Amino acid sequence: MSSSAHPVSRRAVLGAAALAPVAAFLAACSSPGSGSSGTASAKLTSQLNIYTWPDYFSKDDLAAYAKKYGVTPKISTYTDNNTLYTKLNSAAGAGYDIVVPSSSWIKQISDKGLLEELDHDRLNLKNLDQSLLNRNYDPGNKYSIPKDWGLLGVVYDPDATGGEIKTWQDFFDAGAKPNVSGRIRMTSAAEETVGPALWIQGKDWNTKKISDIEGTADFLTGFAKHVKTFSAFDANAMASGAIVMAQANQAYARNAILLNPKLKWVVPGPTSELWVDSFSIAKGAPDIDRAYQFLEYQLTPTVQLNETVYLGYPASLKGLKSKMPSNVKQADLIFGGPNVDLGKLTSFVVNPDTYPTFQDIQNKVQAAAGA
Amino acid sequence: MPVFCWGAAKGGRVRRNTGDHVLAAIPLAWLAVLFLVPLGFTLVYSFGTSGFGSVTLGFSLDNYAQALGPLYLETFLRTLAFAVGSSAACLVFAYPIAYAIARRSGRFKIVAFALILVPYLASLLIRVMSWQILLAQGGPLERMLRSIGLLHSPLTILDSIPAVVIGTIAVYLPIAVIALAVVLDRIPPEVIEAGHDLGASPSATFFTVILPLSRPGIATAALLTAVPMLGELVIPVLLGGNKGLFLAQAISAQYVQSQNYALGSAMVVLLVIAIAVIVALLVRLTRGFDATGGEPGRPERAKRVEG
Amino acid sequence: MTAPALLRESGHPPVGSRGPRLVTGVALWVWFGVAVVFLFSPIVTAIAYSFNAGVAGKQTSAFTGFSWDWYSQAVSDPTIRQATETSLVVAFWAAVIAVLIGTILGFELARNPNRTVRRLLAALTYILLIVPDTVLGVSLLLFYTETRIPLSEFTLIAALTPPAISVVAFVIRARVLTLDPQIEDAASDLGASRLATLRLVVLPQLGPAIAAAAIIAYTFAFDNVVIANFLSTPTVNVLTVYLYGTLQYGATPAVYATATLIFAATIVVLALAALLLRTTVRFRARRGD
Numbered sequence: 001m002s003s004s005a006h007p008v009s010r011r012a013v014l015g016a017a018a019l020a021p022v023a024a025f026l027a028a029c030s031s032p033g034s035g036s037s038g039t040a041s042a043k044l045t046s047q048l049n050i051y052t053w054p055d056y057f058s059k060d061d062l063a064a065y066a067k068k069y070g071v072t073p074k075i076s077t078y079t080d081n082n083t084l085y086t087k088l089n090s091a092a093g094a095g096y097d098i099v100v101p102s103s104s105w106i107k108q109i110s111d112k113g114l115l116e117e118l119d120h121d122r123l124n125l126k127n128l129d130q131s132l133l134n135r136n137y138d139p140g141n142k143y144s145i146p147k148d149w150g151l152l153g154v155v156y157d158p159d160a161t162g163g164e165i166k167t168w169q170d171f172f173d174a175g176a177k178p179n180v181s182g183r184i185r186m187t188s189a190a191e192e193t194v195g196p197a198l199w200i201q202g203k204d205w206n207t208k209k210i211s212d213i214e215g216t217a218d219f220l221t222g223f224a225k226h227v228k229t230f231s232a233f234d235a236n237a238m239a240s241g242a243i244v245m246a247q248a249n250q251a252y253a254r255n256a257i258l259l260n261p262k263l264k265w266v267v268p269g270p271t272s273e274l275w276v277d278s279f280s281i282a283k284g285a286p287d288i289d290r291a292y293q294f295l296e297y298q299l300t301p302t303v304q305l306n307e308t309v310y311l312g313y314p315a316s317l318k319g320l321k322s323k324m325p326s327n328v329k330q331a332d333l334i335f336g337g338p339n340v341d342l343g344k345l346t347s348f349v350v351n352p353d354t355y356p357t358f359q360d361i362q363n364k365v366q367a368a369a370g371a
Numbered sequence: 372m373p374v375f376c377w378g379a380a381k382g383g384r385v386r387r388n389t390g391d392h393v394l395a396a397i398p399l400a401w402l403a404v405l406f407l408v409p410l411g412f413t414l415v416y417s418f419g420t421s422g423f424g425s426v427t428l429g430f431s432l433d434n435y436a437q438a439l440g441p442l443y444l445e446t447f448l449r450t451l452a453f454a455v456g457s458s459a460a461c462l463v464f465a466y467p468i469a470y471a472i473a474r475r476s477g478r479f480k481i482v483a484f485a486l487i488l489v490p491y492l493a494s495l496l497i498r499v500m501s502w503q504i505l506l507a508q509g510g511p512l513e514r515m516l517r518s519i520g521l522l523h524s525p526l527t528i529l530d531s532i533p534a535v536v537i538g539t540i541a542v543y544l545p546i547a548v549i550a551l552a553v554v555l556d557r558i559p560p561e562v563i564e565a566g567h568d569l570g571a572s573p574s575a576t577f578f579t580v581i582l583p584l585s586r587p588g589i590a591t592a593a594l595l596t597a598v599p600m601l602g603e604l605v606i607p608v609l610l611g612g613n614k615g616l617f618l619a620q621a622i623s624a625q626y627v628q629s630q631n632y633a634l635g636s637a638m639v640v641l642l643v644i645a646i647a648v649i650v651a652l653l654v655r656l657t658r659g660f661d662a663t664g665g666e667p668g669r670p671e672r673a674k675r676v677e678g
Numbered sequence: 679m680t681a682p683a684l685l686r687e688s689g690h691p692p693v694g695s696r697g698p699r700l701v702t703g704v705a706l707w708v709w710f711g712v713a714v715v716f717l718f719s720p721i722v723t724a725i726a727y728s729f730n731a732g733v734a735g736k737q738t739s740a741f742t743g744f745s746w747d748w749y750s751q752a753v754s755d756p757t758i759r760q761a762t763e764t765s766l767v768v769a770f771w772a773a774v775i776a777v778l779i780g781t782i783l784g785f786e787l788a789r790n791p792n793r794t795v796r797r798l799l800a801a802l803t804y805i806l807l808i809v810p811d812t813v814l815g816v817s818l819l820l821f822y823t824e825t826r827i828p829l830s831e832f833t834l835i836a837a838l839t840p841p842a843i844s845v846v847a848f849v850i851r852a853r854v855l856t857l858d859p860q861i862e863d864a865a866s867d868l869g870a871s872r873l874a875t876l877r878l879v880v881l882p883q884l885g886p887a888i889a890a891a892a893i894i895a896y897t898f899a900f901d902n903v904v905i906a907n908f909l910s911t912p913t914v915n916v917l918t919v920y921l922y923g924t925l926q927y928g929a930t931p932a933v934y935a936t937a938t939l940i941f942a943a944t945i946v947v948l949a950l951a952a953l954l955l956r957t958t959v960r961f962r963a964r965r966g967d
Contacts, residue, residue, distance in 0.1 A: 095913070553890065
């Protein structure tokens with residue numbers, strides 16, 4: 001099929017088509033670059049962009065802030081820290097003022113230069129619970145201030161488990177029992193799956209020894225067949241008895257217990273997780289002054305109290321427990337129950353050398369559960 | 372090649388060929404920028420070494436070795452089985468529906484079509500979330516089945532593969548129906564009448580005339596359901612309890628959770644190759660599985676109308 | 679054999695096969711009914727549960743009481759409103775682009791005279807479908823980062839088009855394969871350019887296929903979670919990302935209320951569009967166009 005007689009050859013047309021995207025590139029590259037404003041603006045803009053977990057601020061407080069300062073914050077959401085990290089580490093991270101990373105990721109995100117160092121002169125940290133400050137995940141609170149905190153625990157039906165659960169070993173043992181097997185919820189966060197398996201051996205989940213971490217794989221994949229779901233915690237499932245034992249934080253547990261009062265909550269020994277979701281300011285935030293203004297507003301005692309009641313997680317104010325209004329049901333559950341000793345708890349710090357191994361094991365466990 | 376009408380035919384063909392190439396270039400250009408170039412990144416990254424959230428370029432086959440390891444191979448096969456099975460079920464479900472709409476609804480064709488399409492207009496997430504409520508233990512479906520005596524124990528279907536299949540079929544059914552209906556719609560009634568005139572029973576007519584003529588629709592429907600099902604991420608998490616690793620979850624875990632762009636990229640390249648091979652085999656096996664037998668896509672061999 | 683291809687199927691059964699035809703007819707429509715119930719059950723559930731009072735502000739699987747609160751919340755919450763607006767705009771434009779480009783692609787897939795080009799296009803269209811959303815999302819993100827192209831509503835719209843284009847292309851291709859190529863040949867013999875042939879001869883015959891493909895493209899774009907997640911920015915937030923988030927951390931009936939409102943609005947718009955189309959066609963027919 002000769003094409004030489006044609007006035008416009010096929011090759012020429014396809015060649016022109018290939019040039020079009022190149023032209024588009026050049027046009028895009030010469031337009032103003034992605035919004036990375038290196039210097040903080042001296043004047044307050046009329047926008048505040050917050051990147052946070054879903055439904056993580058009380059609507060009333062946000063409305064009150066908007067009324068007082070005339071700015072309604074624009075809220076975007078993520079469902080895990082990994083997404084936060086991916087976005088901040090890319091072109092999509094430009095333009096956020098405030099982000100809310102979990103304690104485990106603060107070191108990784110700040111090491112990559114994605115967070116502003118906080119100016120403590122502009123923030124009043126005196127009223128905060130001092131045991132929440134200066135912890136291993138952010139010494140000196142260089143990059144973050146605590147927003148709220150939570151614990152990794154277990155909520156369970158004592159009738160089904162045939163007794164109380166006091167340690168992680170009890171948790172794993174109960175899982176194999178006939179009434180419990182197939183009705184367990186475990187978390188999809190890799191460190192919260194592998195962590196307990198390390199703790200029952202007396203090991204530290206912040207270990208740098210990959211062999212220790214890999215050593216939990218067989219045990220966990222063996223346990224996987226008892227697990228029904230790794231999805232979001234569903235209080236309704238616990239109320240109906242579809243799930244009788246679940247890894248959960250205290251707020252989830254409280255929701256379940258409000259629906260089904262015979263459920264019990266425990267923070268198993270020998271140790272468990274304390275996570276602290278924290279306020280940070282993204283590097284190159286378009287309006288740093290507005291960010292500090294919002295943070296100051298969040299740190300005022302009334303707001304701290306309101307947020308605690310709204311979220312079901314304790315904010316970071318000192319002595320919150322005694323200030324809880326009486327109409328809040330199961331209020332001590334918000335704080336993890338009566339006997340919580342923050343000193344006995346450990347916070348995870350994501351280490352790029354070991355974290356992929358954690359995730360590998362999580363993949364294997366989830367695969368084994370569905371087999 | 373008929374020699375008469377040479378001048379007009381050649382002139383028409385010239386215009387047609389150029390025009391076709393210009394037309395073909397438009398989608399090519401758009402997709403080159405938006406799809407091929409980013410995918411090129413993926414290809415390049417697949418040979419690199421991963422840094423947490425970044426890739427050092429190089430030439431290494433380590434990622435491919437890992438991607439071909441037992442865990443991911445098993446994941447791929449499991450996902451393939453799921454996609455083929457659910458797609459087949461979807462097609463079987465969809466064919467009679469498409470047939471009813473395309474050939475038996477007379478004046479009510481639009482209404483019938485609308486009845487199938489309207490649910491599709493509601494947000495996918497809400498539909499899947501509603502299936503979560505419907506299939507939950509103690510939920511509406513369990514109560515209904517119990518009240519009519521079909522069920523005597525708790526409904527444990529949620530957070531398992533059957534629930535994922537049900538949800539997947541519910542989501543993909545309208546696409547399959549559309550793909551089938553647009554083809555069934557165009558089978559000329561004369562062909563069917565001819566079959567009857569020659570003495571064929573209705574079922575024989577169906578199997579020897581209608582079914583073969585609907586092959587483009589079946590092929591399209593199979594493709595548009597099975598392939599996206601391979602990449603399905605949301606439904607296995609919401610209805611399957613996030614268990615039994617599906618391929619899209621495995622790949623996503625590499626990119627987002629493990630921040631291992633290199634390994635994720637290798638897995639993607641392998642996936643594309645695997646699907647390409649399978650589809651090519653299918654096309655070879657069924658001799659262009661969408662041809663209706665008249666090779667209508669070859670204008671230069673089209674019959675000339677006399678006069 | 680050419681003229682009947684343009685007529686609508688009238689469904690007249692040949693004499694002598696009415697009996698078995700009735701049985702299959704009934705069976706077909708029963709099957710159809712089951713499908714409609716199956717497809718509508720989540721919709722009905724969602725609408726019903728949007729009125730559920732819930733417990734402690736969260737959705738429950740058992741109905742606890744009737745409440746309109748969620749609708750007022752859905753309408754007044756600025757995050758939901760913003761996300762909904764953005765989603766609708768993004769999905770609309772993504773659908774428009776996908777239908778335009780996808781139709782051309784589908785046509786060329788079926789009719790391009792050069793077999794190599796057809797195969798090349800087919801390979802491209804298949805790959806569009808195969809590549810998982812995560813890969814598309816992350817690699818586009820990396821691409822924009824490396825080339826320093828700023829993210830915007832447009833980059834999101836553009837990113838949502840590839841899978842939609844693929845679906846549109848395949849649907850159109852299947853339909854075009856059933857068309858009579860002799861008519862197109864006749865048109866080009868009479869001097870029409872390829873584009874004119876496409877516009878005046880092929881497109882009218884593709885009508886329903888394009889409408890259906892447009893709906894699919896729109897829903898693909900509107901429902902997309904993963905690509906939207908990666909390419910959203912501080913100011914470009916879509917509803918699906920928000921919905922998925924609330925799902926993980928406790929859905930409230932407000933999201934069901936939002937979805938119900940959007941669903942109702944979409945149906946109204948489409949019904950109006952269909953009516954408008956019908957009256958325009960009738961008007962034109964009467965005028966003798």
